[in-house]
Amino acid sequence: MSTNAKTVSRYATKQIILVGLFGALSTILMLLEFSLPFIPPFVKMDFSELPVILGGYLLGPLYGAYIAIVKVALNFVLNGTTTFGIGETVNLIGSLSFMLPAVFYYKYHRTFKGAITSLVIGTATATVVLLTANYFVIFPLYATAMHFPIEKIVALAATTNPFVTNLWTLMLFALLPFNVLKFGLSSVLSLMLYKKVEKVLVNNEILQKTGFNSYSNYKYGSIKLSGDKFIAYGQELSLKNFLFGMFVLKPDEELIELLESIGMRAEPTKYAPVTIRQSIGSKLDENTILGYRITSI
Numbered sequence: 001m002s003t004n005a006k007t008v009s010r011y012a013t014k015q016i017i018l019v020g021l022f023g024a025l026s027t028i029l030m031l032l033e034f035s036l037p038f039i040p041p042f043v044k045m046d047f048s049e050l051p052v053i054l055g056g057y058l059l060g061p062l063y064g065a066y067i068a069i070v071k072v073a074l075n076f077v078l079n080g081t082t083t084f085g086i087g088e089t090v091n092l093i094g095s096l097s098f099m100l101p102a103v104f105y106y107k108y109h110r111t112f113k114g115a116i117t118s119l120v121i122g123t124a125t126a127t128v129v130l131l132t133a134n135y136f137v138i139f140p141l142y143a144t145a146m147h148f149p150i151e152k153i154v155a156l157a158a159t160t161n162p163f164v165t166n167l168w169t170l171m172l173f174a175l176l177p178f179n180v181l182k183f184g185l186s187s188v189l190s191l192m193l194y195k196k197v198e199k200v201l202v203n204n205e206i207l208q209k210t211g212f213n214s215y216s217n218y219k220y221g222s223i224k225l226s227g228d229k230f231i232a233y234g235q236e237l238s239l240k241n242f243l244f245g246m247f248v249l250k251p252d253e254e255l256i257e258l259l260e261s262i263g264m265r266a267e268p269t270k271y272a273p274v275t276i277r278q279s280i281g282s283k284l285d286e287n288t289i290l291g292y293r294i295t296s297i
Contacts, residue, residue, distance in 0.1 A: 027074040053119075
């Protein structure tokens with residue numbers, strides 16, 4: 001197998017593992033549902049959108065969609081369905097309509113303001129999509145499939161919210177505030193957690209690509225990662241301090257992208273650790289590029 005093929009394979013494996021982890025976490029959060037005052041008893045609050053939006057930001061919209069699918073599929077396997085799959089479909093629609101526009105916007109506006117705007121767009125999109133789908137498709141379909149008239153659904157919702165008198169007021173006074181609250185809270189939590197999660201994942205990736213390389217960790221010897229900090233010789237180092245001056249034989253495209261994301265780069269160098277110079281031996285001359293030294297941009 002070629003080096004490029006191995007790199008692609010490792011990258012794909014990492015993505016699959018992360019999709020599984022985020023999907024499992026999302027399923028657990030989905031199981032921890034609870035009711036809210038003034039919200040119909042058949043509508044439950046949970047924070048399962050949080051891993052979906054974080055995964056979308058970190059891995060991209062496609063893998064974010066995979067996480068949403070894994071969440072719904074695992075929940076179906078664990079709990080089955082009491083709605084002929086209608087409830088699960090609504091959940092998936094909500095996840096995708098929240099995550100996809102937010103992630104696509106943030107991809108081109110990677111600032112804190114851009115993150116806030118992307119989450120506002122995601123919340124608004126999900127709310128509009130779900131209200132439209134529920135009013136015109138989901139509730140009529142549920143009433144037909146379950147032989148449970150819409151009038152009874154409205155009456156059930158009215159037991160917790162006196163403002164609900166028909167399907168339209170059910171949307172306006174119950175599902176509208178519910179969706180804004182649900183996706184709004186997920187947005188706030190994602191703003192609080194995203195950079196921390198990203199930093200840990202990026203640091204782990206860089207540690208695998210540099211710190212575990214016998215040629216590149218000569219500078220610090222034994223290295224370990226604690227949260228988002230590197231520990232070397234008992235000293236706590238920031239990511240840039242850890243990387244600055246480090247030697248790597250040949251950085252691949254993924255490492256180059258990771259370095260660029262934190263304002264660093266790998267420059268060609270003819271100076272190298274003694275172990276590498278000794279391995280080259282007589283083939284060495286003063287103009288030989290021996291590897292790359294990581295430095296700030």
